[in-house]
Amino acid sequence: MGTGNDLAAATLETLPITVAVIDGDGEILSTNRAWREFGPDDAADHVGVDYLATADVDDEHARRAVEGLEAVVEGERETFAMEYPCHSPDEKRWFLMRANRFTVDGAVRVSILHLEITERKLAEIAVEETAAELREEHEALEHVLDRIDGLLREVTDAAVGAATREEIERRVCETLVGTDPYVLAWIGRLDATNRRLSPREWAADGDAALEDDELVLGTDETHPAVRALADGGVQVIQDLEAFDDAERWWPAGAGDSFRSVAAVPLTYGDVTYGVLTLFATDADVFGERELLVLDSLAGTIATAMNALEARRMLTTDSVVELEITVEDPSQFVAALAVALETALSYRGLTYAEDGTPLAFFQADRAVEAVPPAAEIDGVSDVTVLSTYDDSALLEVAIDDAVVTGLSEHGAAIRRFDAATAGNESAQTAAREVGVDLTVDLPTAQSARSVYDLLDRTYDGVELVSYHETDQPPQTPQDVVARLESSLTDRQLTALRKAYFADYFEWPRNVSGDDLAQSMDISRSTFHQHLRAAQRKLLDELFDSA
Known part of the structure; x- marks a missing residue:
């Protein structure tokens, strides 16, 4: 037992947290090295001191600590914990105090430890400050949300409710132009044969006019719509007056109708359906928040176009x-x-x-x-x-x-x-x-x-x-699709290999052994796969006749 007590005492001495044990009257029975070194009077162990009586009851945190410790001593609760500040003239510090009640030979004992939590508290303060900044940003965002209130819903309704791709493009452009501060919107498609991009549907408010020339990928890279298609991302001109090639694309005096331009590719997966080009009355309209909204709109539009294409593929x-x-x-x-x-x-x-x-x-x-x-x-x-x-x-x-x-x-x-x-x-x-x-x-x-x-x-x-x-009403792809649903992978591979290798020609230039070896199977297994595939192929041929 003595050895165990010595080990516990030695262990307590090495802990980097301050620890003291008090009795049922609040008197300190023992402390560890960290406790003795913490106070201004180094090496004072405070044994025999009434810990509860020394607390400054005028201090809110000290008063709360005393109340909690007394409740533990009286047996009203087994544990008590609280966080409190303990700043010095040179630095700010915070601690966690925790008290636990136990008994030794029937006598009440309470262990009290103090753990420094300054780093955690500083991190929490930083988080709170960041949260305050975010709240301010959120308040600043409200004016943007007020302006685009309903825009997402309206564009979604226009895109999803349209029966054709042309109708999607037309309704989306009309909806966007009806929202301040947009004055011109067009959706262009790229002709795959000549790499030319041109507006297919557009809407304008007032005197805003379309570009003077047709756009060509590879040569007209300064235009934001061309860059958007080439790079696959949003492209912005925040102020046409500072844009060197403005007069190349827009008529003289266009700045009186609009000052900023954004182009967003309409992409679903890796399929690009075109590009949405949007013009606003003022400079610097297309900030980060605005572009996030436009990117979301572009995704909605492209998804609706993809859904139409999927339906058309089933009936075309x-x-x-x-x-x-x-x-x-x-x-x-x-x-x-x-x-x-x-x-x-x-x-x-x-x-x-x-x-x-x-x-x-x-x-x-x-x-x-x-x-x-x-x-x-x-x-x-x-x-x-x-x-x-x-x-x-x-x-x-x-x-x-x-x-x-x-x-x-x-x-x-x-x-x-x-x-x-x-x-x-x-x-x-x-x-x-x-x-x-x-x-x-x-x-x-x-x-x-x-x-x-x-x-x-x-x-x-x-x-x-x-x-x-x-x-034709029934294509080879239709036959292959039905066959693939009935053939195993090995059967289909055996059939295709035999066909492509002219195994069915006479005289044969390849043997069943050669084909079996290419599939890493035995000759008999190869022929089993081949015969099963031939039977299913003939079933498809004659059942469809």
């Missing part, structure tokens, strides 16, 4: 065909053609069990060996599935983000070929290898987004043709 009988050339040696099809010294013709696409895209390409010469996939960006593996006298079929495992992006936009790849100028071999014209890409897309917006994706990723991207055409 048209498809957008986009034909693009890419002359960038870093593009994986071009790089593969150069590495193999051959032109490549796209045959089709499937997916491995882990989701990796597997593309099939026909080489225009017999290929015996393939380069290491690590040498070609965007390619994780290349396999020769079958060889012919003057050609070969390649299976290419792809980790290229563009292929994934095409899939996310609903693109059906029709052509993905690599050729050289004048049909020369890639060996003699490596730098001239170009990639011809043709895809079918569900909407004009998805076509625009696909073009932007390619343009951002590669150099030498050129739009060759853009066509909106009617599609």
Whole structure:
């Protein structure tokens, strides 16, 4: 027991908090080193002093402490805690006092500790000061909220209640112009074929006039609407009088009608539907709070447009065909053609069990060996599935983000070929290898987004043709969609590999063993998957006839 008491006493001495123990009469029985060193009379242990009697009852905090301690001593409560200031001439300090009642051999004892909490209190004060500043900012924000009261609701109603995209654009512009201090609003769309941006719908109050010229991406970068589309973020001119190119875009004297301009891209996900350009009567109107409101409005408008497009996609009988050339040696099809010294013709696409895209390409010469996939960006593996006298079929495992992006936009790849100028071999014209890409897309917006994706990723991207055409009542995509819902991943992969490798031709240039090996399965398992897929394909064919 003595050893335990000695250990407890020694431990108490080392604590960085002041500790004292009093008896039922308030007399101090013991203190620790921190207690003795805290007061002005160093080394005084205060043992025998009536702790309760020494308190300054004229001090509010001391009086409260005495009342709490007396309640603990009398057994009215087991614990008591309070925070109090104890400032010195040199610094401000705060402490936490905590008292706990216990007994020793039936005698009442109360432990009293004081813990300095100055850092925490200073942090709380800083938070309170910050909160006060925020309250002031909130009060300053009220005039903005008063001005735009109902604007979000009105624009939302206009966007959601419209039946067509044109109606959304018209009603939104009219609603915005009806709100002070806006005097002109227009929503522009970008023509993907010539990269020109022009207002489609607009509304104006008074003499405010539209821009003098049509806008072109890539050349008219000083215009905020063009910058907004190019950069994907809000662009602002706070004062036209200080804007050097103002007279280039707006008629002389336009500053009499409006002084500041903001352009906000209308973006849903990675699809951009256009740009909202808004004009205000005064300079410096588009502050941080105003732009937050406009950004929210733009999101609402783009969401409504996306919903309309989604509904139209379910009922439309048209498809957008986009034909693009890419002359960038870093593009994986071009790089593969150069590495193999051959032109490549796209045959089709499937997916491995882990989701990796597997593309099939026909080489225009017999290929015996393939380069290491690590040498070609965007390619994780290349396999020769079958060889012919003057050609070969390649299976290419792809980790290229563009292929994934095409899939996310609903693109059906029709052509993905690599050729050289004048049909020369890639060996003699490596730098001239170009990639011809043709895809079918569900909407004009998805076509625009696909073009932007390619343009951002590669150099030498050129739009060759853009066509909106009617599609038949039942398309190959419809058949594939139904098949994919009934086939397992392995069955679909086996069927596609067999087809692209000309397994169904006679004589065969590839065996079931080769195809099974490419899927890392046994020959019998491959044929089980293939027969099951063939049966389901025939069911689809004859049941739909």
